[in-house]
Amino acid sequence: MFLNVAQLQVRYPDRARPSVDAVSFGLRAGEVGVLIGPSGCGKTTLLRAVAGLERVTAGEIRLAGAVVSSASVRVPPESRRIGMVFQDYALFPHLSVQDNVRFGLHHQARSDQQRRVREVLDWVGLASSAQRYPHELSGGQQQRVALARALAPAPQLLLLDEPFSNLDVELRERLALEVRGILKAANTTALFVTHDQMEAFAIGDVIGVMSEGRLHQWDDAYTLYHRPATRFVADFIGHGVFTPATLREVNNQIVVSTAVGELTDVAECPLPCAFTAGECDVLLRADDIVHDDDAPVKAEILRKSFRGSEFLYTLRLKTGETVMAHVPSHHDHTLGEWIGIRAEVDHVVTFNRACPVNHHELCSMPCAAHATSAAQEHLLQRQEKP
Missing domain, CATH: 2.40.50.140 (Nucleic acid-binding proteins)
Incomplete structure (x- = not known):
């Protein structure tokens, strides 16, 4: 497994029960996994633990075979080669689309930056909008810019935290299918958090259903629907x-x-x-x-x-x-x-x-x-x- 989470626990000192409790699952290279569940079930906390933004109190997280989180090990977020896409896009309003995408490539030569920016903007269908600014784009286009920026540094894992929650229902499902196509074209391993079942079914190869910090089932959409484990x-x-x-x-x-x-x-x-x-x-x-x-x-x-x-x-x-x-x-x-x-x-x-x-x-x-x-x-x- 490219991403392996084993008996993971995340506990906050001021809470009676763990926010994430004995969660185990695996994600193969190139797969898109989705965590779904009601509000407060622990899915975002789990995503943040994978990113290195939350401390692990028990269990471990392995990325490409290496332990990046456990009770005694914590690899800094910036050393994990993980990209993140948030629900608020977090685009720089004063920068053009291409400059937003180029932001994480400052360590590369200028010619390499230009080539990579063109490549990822082609993936997300925004090559013709490279000179435009975020306020000139629709919500769906802004989300694709945020995705392009996260993909530009070639992360080994991409994390997406309810990236479509600010969009209308019809656009969310359509964009989820588009994003899946982009991730597959880029051969990117991704973990996606949502509360929307249609989004989860549209984008995920495998889906995990969570409640009160526990992972009830980790399976494909058909099996979840027709053979629920709990x-x-x-x-x-x-x-x-x-x-x-x-x-x-x-x-x-x-x-x-x-x-x-x-x-x-x-x-x-x-x-x-x-x-x-x-x-x-x-x-x-x-x-x-x-x-x-x-x-x-x-x-x-x-x-x-x-x-x-x-x-x-x-x-x-x-x-x-x-x-x-x-x-x-x-x-x-x-x-x-x-x-x-x-x-x-x-x-x-x-x-x-x-x-x-x-x-x-x-x-x-x-x-x-x-x-x-x-x-x-x-x-x-x-x-x-x-």
Whole structure:
């Protein structure tokens, strides 16, 4: 791993609990990693520790194989060859675009500076704006100048702290895709902090979900969404609800009974013995619920949010449970209306019902892993029987 963080802890003397607690993850050369989580979860503190701006109280940070931070080692920030891009851009208003980018290249010959400035401005698509000043640029263009300035000294690692937070939502996602392309073209290893899921999905090769200083999962976007390791990740990523379910085995097939009907022919589902009496909670995403007027299960529309091509409906079943559903926008039903729904679930994500809904503390093993471990043990026992 090019960047390796192992059991990292950052603790401030005036706080009861660590701001970063036993965090471990790795980032390969050329990868873009993203840290995401609610405000105050420790993601920016973690980024600052990697930069060398925060002292480490336990664990270590290795960069290109060398320890740069631990309880006893602290390589100064300026010696780490790390570039940083901040949310406020921090451009010099009295300098032109090219002079802003040239700022960190004073140790190079003038001809080398000019060549490097032209190269990075080409990367970010601003070669024609080299003579302009920051106030003459849009917010997105200013952010690209800040990125070019950070890339100019060829850092071995680039850190980005919520760089798009001052931009509108549509521009943020588009710029995230552009920045990803720039980082890939430059073969730059980067660690990015955001609270916006769409940004994280657009830019990251791998994404870490944090809460209260702990890293719950470090995975690609697809796995985070479809195979969340903890209840917190399942709740934080995407739209969905936890609904009570009962697992049973019928003719060597697992059947999952829920308020929206029985789920069968599902992949990666634990065996009923993994839970007491087969009772558990199942994660139902909004894209697991399909609007079907002919379906026997009916639900009342409590809330709806227009998303352009679709509505996000919050629905209440006759049993009192709620589910969410993505519905094409030409199905414009009114609040209080009852519509038919059915579940289409390819694989079931289960959690122990004993775990609290707002599960912020990490179990010794994630709830889903408890089920998987028990199911594997039961499967081995069945295989061993004659």
